[in-house]
Amino acid sequence: xxxxxxxxxxxxxxxxxxxxxxxxxxxxxxxxxxxxxxxxxxxxxxxxxxxxxxxxxxxxxxxxxxxxxxxxxxxxxxxxxxxxxxxxxxxxxxxxxxxxxxxxxxxxxxxxxxxxxxxxxxxxxxxxxxxxxxxxxxxxxxxxxxxxxxxxxxxxxxxxxxxxxxxxxxxxxxxxxxxxxxxxxxxxxxxxxxxxxxxxxxxxxxxxxxxxxxxxxxxxxxxxxxxxxxxxxxxxxxxxxxxxxxxxxxxxxxxxxxxxxxxxxxxxxxxxxxxxxxxxxxxxxxxxxxxxxxxxxxxxxxxxxxxxxxxxxxxxxxxxxxxxxxxxxxxxxxxxxxxxxxxxxxxxxxxxxxxxxxxxxxxxxxxxxxxxxxxxxxxxxxxxxxxxxxxxxxxxxxxxxxxxxxxxxxxxxxxxxxxxxxxxxxxxxxxxxxxxxxxxxxxxxxxxxxxxxx
Ligand code: FCB
Numbered sequence: 448x449x450x451x452x453x454x455x456x457x458x459x460x461x462x463x464x465x466x467x468x469x470x471x472x473x474x475x476x477x478x479x480x481x482x483x484x485x486x487x488x489x490x491x492x493x494x495x496x497x498x499x500x501x502x503x504x505x506x507x508x509x510x511x512x513x514x515x516x517x518x519x520x521x522x523x524x525x526x527x528x529x530x531x532x533x534x535x536x537x538x539x540x541x542x543x544x545x546x547x548x549x550x551x552x553x554x555x556x557x558x559x560x561x562x563x564x565x566x567x568x569x570x571x572x573x574x575x576x577x578x579x580x581x582x583x584x585x586x587x588x589x590x591x592x593x594x595x596x597x598x599x600x601x602x603x604x605x606x607x608x609x610x611x612x613x614x615x616x617x618x619x620x621x622x623x624x625x626x627x628x629x630x631x632x633x634x635x636x637x638x639x640x641x642x643x644x645x646x647x648x649x650x651x652x653x654x655x656x657x658x659x660x661x662x663x664x665x666x667x668x669x670x671x672x673x674x675x676x677x678x679x680x681x682x683x684x685x686x687x688x689x690x691x692x693x694x695x696x697x698x699x700x701x702x703x704x705x706x707x708x709x710x711x712x713x714x715x716x717x718x719x720x721x722x723x724x725x726x727x728x729x730x731x732x733x734x735x736x737x738x739x740x741x742x743x744x745x746x747x748x749x750x751x752x753x754x755x756x757x758x759x760x761x762x763x764x765x766x767x768x769x770x771x772x773x774x775x776x777x778x779x780x781x782x783x784x785x786x787x788x789x790x791x792x793x794x795x796x797x798x799x800x801x802x803x804x805x806x807x808x809x810x811x812x813x814x815x816x817x818x819x820x821x822x823x824x825x826x827x828x829x830x831x832x833x834x835x836x837x838x839x840x841x842x843x844x845x846x847x848x849x850x851x852x853x854x855x856x857x858x859x860x861x862x863x864x865x866x867x868x869x870x871x872x873x874x875x876x877x878x879x880x881x882x883x884x885x886x887x888x889x890x891x892x893x894x895x896x897x898x899x900x901x
Contacts, residue, residue: 455832457893460563460843461884462524463517463865464800466570466614468500469852471530473507477545480536482572483582483623484855487630498858504850505873510553513875516866517849518560520881521888521896525562526799526845527553528570528614529599538577539591547602554606564607565799565845567669568596568653569646570614571623571630571855578631583642584624586724589649596653597660604661611741611799612653615671616646617695628856636720644723647702651732669741669799670699674783678751678761688750690715691758704791706734739842740787741799745771747779767819769803771861775823777830784834784841795840800847801827804854804861807878815867815878824880828887846884850875 468484488499506513517525531538533546550566557564569592577588596612613619622629625639633639650668657666673695677688693712701709707730716722753759767775784796805819828844835841851864859870865881868874889896 455835455891458842459835459891459893460524460797461888461891462522462526462562462565462843462845463520463849464526464565464845464847465506465849465852466528466567467530467533468503468570468572469848469854470504470506470850472501472503472505474499474501476507477533477549478536478543479530479546480532481575482530482532483575483578483630484572486575486578487632490632493632494856495858495860498853500853502873503853504868506850507549509873510549511556513850514553514556514560514562516875516877517557517562520865520877520885521894522562523888524565524609524843524845525557525849526565526567526611528567528572530572531569531595532572532574534598535574535591535595536576538574538580539594542598547599550599550603554603558606563609564603565609565611566599566603566607567611567614568592568599569612569619571619573631582624582631582633582638583620583645584638586645586648589645589652592649593652593656597656600657600660600664604657604664608661608663608665610657610661610664610666612650612657612666612668613646614669614799615743616643616650616668616699617671619646636716640716640720641723643698644725644729647699647733648729650703651729651735654735654737665738667737667739667741667795667797668703669743670696671743672696672700672783672787673744674747674779674786675758676747676749676779678749681752683752683756684750687752687756687758688748691748691750694758700787700791702730702733703737703740704734704793706730737794739795739797740791740793741797742783742787743800743847744780744783744798745769745801745803746773747776747783769819769823770806771804771857773803775803775826777826780827781830781834781837784831784839785837788834788839793840795842797843797845798831798841799845801831801844802847802863804863807862807867809867809876813876815876817878817880820865820878820880821883824884 620643624633624642627634675688675692677684697709749761803823848863851862851868854861867876
């Protein structure tokens with residue numbers, strides 16, 4: 448029982464989230480071209496155990512029975528992403544109708560189940576041909592994205608009203624182009640900064656295009672944000688936490704909401720990484736008004752200054768950690784939602800991802816017992832409720848994830864799903880947390896079963 452659940456208004460939406468490359472499989476079907484994740488995962492040593500998204504959850508073929516599971520879960524909304532290489536195999540230009548047909552079927556099936564789709568246009572699977580032409584550090588990619596956004600919006604916009612341009616541009620730029628741990632695996636900070644700028648620019652360019660194609664569209668972007676706490680109140684630790692917040696949070700929030708890049712962070716990059724080529728008008732484009740901000744949040748960071756004054760994370764020995772090594776810290780989400788509300792005043796906020804990987808245990812009867820996940824969700828949802836009660840305009844919450852799936856560089860080892868996937872057979876087994884979430888949703892105000900259950 449979550450004491451704060453009364454804080455959720457009747458129109459608050461409850462859902463789950465996934466991403467195309469992580470669940471679809473069918474990598475060579477119906478005209479889909481290679482993505483940067485196909486290329487990257489095929490390089491030995493890049494993904495744990497050499498795993499790839501070639502088959503993944505085979506959701507491409509099993510979407511109808513998967514949606515039946517979502518319907519039984521009782522969610523009102525579902526966030527999924529569209530695979531760009533299915534729609535425009537050459538990155539731009541010729542449209543592959545068979546790719547669009549898949550998302551048509553998916554959307555129709557969701558609507559038949561009474562579930563409202565939230566579509567993410569870019570969840571990291573850039574067509575490899577565009578990477579070959581320079582990828583996100585190349586400004587031309589922003590034009591290709593804008594065309595792609597228009598094609599998808601035109602086809603699905605009669606039924607899809609909620610649009611998320613990008614998922615986590617920090618991860619796409621820094622993990623992919625700066626640290627090399629995600630596709631395409633480059634390790635150049637200047638490329639990361641150029642990629643980040645172009646991801647943001649392409650977001651801003653796509654906003655009016657989507658609005659033009661979709662009457663009544665609600666358009667937003669999803670950022671991965673994390674509240675940063677100084678380990679002590681020593682000035683150097685406070686400064687380190689502020690810089691860490693600047694690099695991962697403000698560098699994305701400021702241009703979107705304030706139309707500027709934070710000077711203090713730009714200064715910290717100078718001398719270390721070439722700053723992006725920001726042209727006249729770019730920041731106006733990036734700061735186009737949006738209808739909502741999506742926040743993906745899993746943890747918090749406690750930060751101290753290392754001997755060189757750079758931010759370093761401090762492990763919290765008294766805390767619980769998930770099997771990703773992420774601290775369970777629900778207050779971090781509460782504080783983050785309020786901070787974003789106070790500093791940026793977004794029209795609406797959604798938690799577009801929150802959840803946890805744990806070592807799920809299958810019992811002798813085949814059931815999957817995951818009490819840690821249930822406890823995690825109860826605490827985090829409670830924190831969201833407190834943030835709503837404290838005034839944050841939070842309108843919905845999506846559990847990451849609906850299904851166990853391909854967790855990027857971690858392969859299939861990390862299971863985030865409410866539904867267990869037995870990879871050898873691809874059988875779906877709802878975990879205990881699925882049944883818990885179902886009961887929780889059914890008790891919420893506005894839910895058809897709420898009165899009956901109360
Ligand atoms: C986020 C990603 C999502 C998933 C979760 C665990 O960074 O958006 O695809 O991998 O982390």
